[in-house]
Amino acid sequence: MRRILDIIKKRTGSQAKSTIPFRLNLLFFIVFVLFAMLVGQLAYLQIVYGGKFEAEVDRTDKTVMTGNVPRGMIYDSKGRLLVGNSTENAITYTKSGSVKSSDIYQIVNRLTKYITIEDTNLSSRDEADYILSEPGKSSKVIKQMPKSSRVDANGDSLTDAKIYANEVKYVQKEGIHLNNQDLQRASLFKKMSSAYSLSTIFLKDKNLTAREIAEVSEHLTELPGVSIGSNWERDYPQGESIESIIGGVSTEQQGIPDDEINTMLASGYSRNDRVGTSYLEKSYESILSGTKSQKQVQVGSNNQIKKSSTIYGGQKGGNLNLTIDSKYQKQVQDALNEQYSAAKTAGITQYSDGAYAVALNPKTGAILAMAGIHNDPKTGKTSEDALGVINRTFVMGSAVKGATVLGALMDGVITPTNNTLADEPIYLPSTPVKKSVYPIGTFSSLSAIQALQFSSNEYMMALALKEANADYVPNKRIVMNPDIFNKMRGYFNQFGLGVKTGIDISGETTGIEGATTNSDGALKTGSALDLAYGNYDAYTLIEMAQYISTIANGGYRMKPYVVQSIQKTKNDGTKGALTSVTKPSVLNKVGFTTDELDVVRKGMYAAVHGSGYWTTATRLADLSPSVAAKTGTAQSFYFDPDNPSSDPPSTITTSLVSFGPYDDPNIAMAIVFPNLTSETGSYPQLLAKQMYTDYYKLTGQK
Numbered sequence: 001m002r003r004i005l006d007i008i009k010k011r012t013g014s015q016a017k018s019t020i021p022f023r024l025n026l027l028f029f030i031v032f033v034l035f036a037m038l039v040g041q042l043a044y045l046q047i048v049y050g051g052k053f054e055a056e057v058d059r060t061d062k063t064v065m066t067g068n069v070p071r072g073m074i075y076d077s078k079g080r081l082l083v084g085n086s087t088e089n090a091i092t093y094t095k096s097g098s099v100k101s102s103d104i105y106q107i108v109n110r111l112t113k114y115i116t117i118e119d120t121n122l123s124s125r126d127e128a129d130y131i132l133s134e135p136g137k138s139s140k141v142i143k144q145m146p147k148s149s150r151v152d153a154n155g156d157s158l159t160d161a162k163i164y165a166n167e168v169k170y171v172q173k174e175g176i177h178l179n180n181q182d183l184q185r186a187s188l189f190k191k192m193s194s195a196y197s198l199s200t201i202f203l204k205d206k207n208l209t210a211r212e213i214a215e216v217s218e219h220l221t222e223l224p225g226v227s228i229g230s231n232w233e234r235d236y237p238q239g240e241s242i243e244s245i246i247g248g249v250s251t252e253q254q255g256i257p258d259d260e261i262n263t264m265l266a267s268g269y270s271r272n273d274r275v276g277t278s279y280l281e282k283s284y285e286s287i288l289s290g291t292k293s294q295k296q297v298q299v300g301s302n303n304q305i306k307k308s309s310t311i312y313g314g315q316k317g318g319n320l321n322l323t324i325d326s327k328y329q330k331q332v333q334d335a336l337n338e339q340y341s342a343a344k345t346a347g348i349t350q351y352s353d354g355a356y357a358v359a360l361n362p363k364t365g366a367i368l369a370m371a372g373i374h375n376d377p378k379t380g381k382t383s384e385d386a387l388g389v390i391n392r393t394f395v396m397g398s399a400v401k402g403a404t405v406l407g408a409l410m411d412g413v414i415t416p417t418n419n420t421l422a423d424e425p426i427y428l429p430s431t432p433v434k435k436s437v438y439p440i441g442t443f444s445s446l447s448a449i450q451a452l453q454f455s456s457n458e459y460m461m462a463l464a465l466k467e468a469n470a471d472y473v474p475n476k477r478i479v480m481n482p483d484i485f486n487k488m489r490g491y492f493n494q495f496g497l498g499v500k501t502g503i504d505i506s507g508e509t510t511g512i513e514g515a516t517t518n519s520d521g522a523l524k525t526g527s528a529l530d531l532a533y534g535n536y537d538a539y540t541l542i543e544m545a546q547y548i549s550t551i552a553n554g555g556y557r558m559k560p561y562v563v564q565s566i567q568k569t570k571n572d573g574t575k576g577a578l579t580s581v582t583k584p585s586v587l588n589k590v591g592f593t594t595d596e597l598d599v600v601r602k603g604m605y606a607a608v609h610g611s612g613y614w615t616t617a618t619r620l621a622d623l624s625p626s627v628a629a630k631t632g633t634a635q636s637f638y639f640d641p642d643n644p645s646s647d648p649p650s651t652i653t654t655s656l657v658s659f660g661p662y663d664d665p666n667i668a669m670a671i672v673f674p675n676l677t678s679e680t681g682s683y684p685q686l687l688a689k690q691m692y693t694d695y696y697k698l699t700g701q702k
Helices: 002-057 101-111 124-132 137-144 160-174 180-194 210-218 240-246 258-266 279-283 326-345 397-411 448-454 457-467 484-495 525-532 541-552 594-609 683-699
Strands: 060-067 081-094 200-204 226-235 293-300 305-312 319-322 354-360 367-375 382-384 556-558 563-569 575-581 586-589 628-637 650-660 667-676
Touching: 081 210, 081 240, 101 124, 101 180, 124 137, 124 160, 124 180, 137 160, 180 200, 200 226, 210 226, 240 279, 326 354, 326 367, 326 667, 326 683, 354 541, 354 683, 397 448, 397 457, 397 484, 397 541, 397 594, 397 628, 397 650, 448 457, 448 594, 457 484, 457 525, 484 525, 484 541, 541 556, 541 594, 541 650, 541 667, 594 628, 628 683, 650 683, 667 683
Parallel strands: none
Antiparallel strands: 060 293, 081 200, 081 226, 293 305, 319 563, 354 367, 354 667, 367 382, 556 586, 563 575, 628 650, 650 667
């Protein structure tokens, strides 16, 4: 038995010895085969695709970057520079495609060794962002935060954005203590982080010293994306009184206005481009901004800029030549300031919100001067507001009576040879008597010329009654044709009253029309009478200027304009060739006859040169060459924006329209002094007289 067991043990032992080496050999063989396959694959890739992979490592993408060019200049009608650019050195930064916060952190820490940043207006969030950008800092903060700040109630990790928000909260809660140097770095970090990919921003463009420029230039290799450039600011060599007409330009931080961002981005602008935001700067943005330069940038596989080359230097913005003579503009503004100061001294500007004046060439529509004063009734402080000429409306009073008379002549209710009417007041139920400023019975009847000379409200109301086919009985309700408002406003519109003038400055508003019916739907007949003598609808001053120009030039409603021509800019910054010249534009021809127009022109001449106590514009009588004019006085009210429910105090708005020389007009003007507490002083007439005197002297007219 023992022998049998020994034989069995001997056999199994020999089998075990032979089985183990076989398995090892099989394993080694399999490893060898796999290794051989790997080597073969690597060799195949190296031989067949090696060049491709090497090229991929060294791959660069070519991207075209655009750059801004100097903005165009603005000159007055005599070639004087009104708006230019002051250029200053700047430190710029162009953000790479995939730059990390930690990279920016290192750049700003190096850069602040060489420059000083003055603007450190930072929020707590800005400071926390800077702290967390330090390499390794975010990981440390995450480990220190409670678990609830990293995972949700189910134990799942929060999103990266949520975790980072919790990091910021944690840093803020722990307390942020940055010294002045850190605050400067944080300010730079904020600017650089918020930049768009491959866009260039200004890190410092004011008060940059020669030493700062030199040190940054010396260390540019350790400051990726940082460079030395230049920036510009608008300056006003003739003073800033013209600035309110020119308008403003956005800062780099403001960039494109929100309401125009889609349109301007589609036109090739960048979000942080500086663009015109108002008035001429905005209206002529495409001209003034020029054509951007183009730079081809090679971006490596790591999204870092490897090199760049200029492929187009850009075209500097075009220059605008205005119709305004800056010398005359200053004279008008100074004269307006003088008269408004006199009104203040007289104590009648308690509720006044300013005064405005505009002059233009009635033959072409070219603006000669625009001036304005805005007054704050609360504080009494004044500021220049020339654009109030186109964006503020006022009830102008009798200055519109020329349009009323011409409308009646065109309507046929009076004629050039048959226009004498009884001068009688209007009595309506439960309404104060409607009359002229002079006592009832002063005149038994008036012709159209006399009605303009003495500024008769009664005559204008009589015209409205005729146009409305009204049956007037004193102290009875008047029945009028319901289209009376449309009829009178239709005539007014032909002169430019109540419609936009089309001036080439953005921001123009239009006149305000009063309601035509009461709350019960009844026609406001009394208001129709008020409309006839200018005490109902409100108009802008530029509308008044267009209206009087239409009378001065024989019936052509001319489009007002401020830009006379556009010129290219040469490489040396001087003016180049003209690209366009503004041609006078006739918007419509008013359908009156020469005889009908002559009635109104003579009436306005009589208002200046006629005799009689009630002649209205005699302060202009001694001007040479002689002029024609129409004054206006309207009852108005001051509404306190801080107390809208209070009863508004009654005020007086005084106005004037005029043209001269009478025989061959080359200047027309409109003036308004709204919301005075008294009509004494004749401030519009005194201002107009000075405006004529200065203009005649400037143009050599005797």
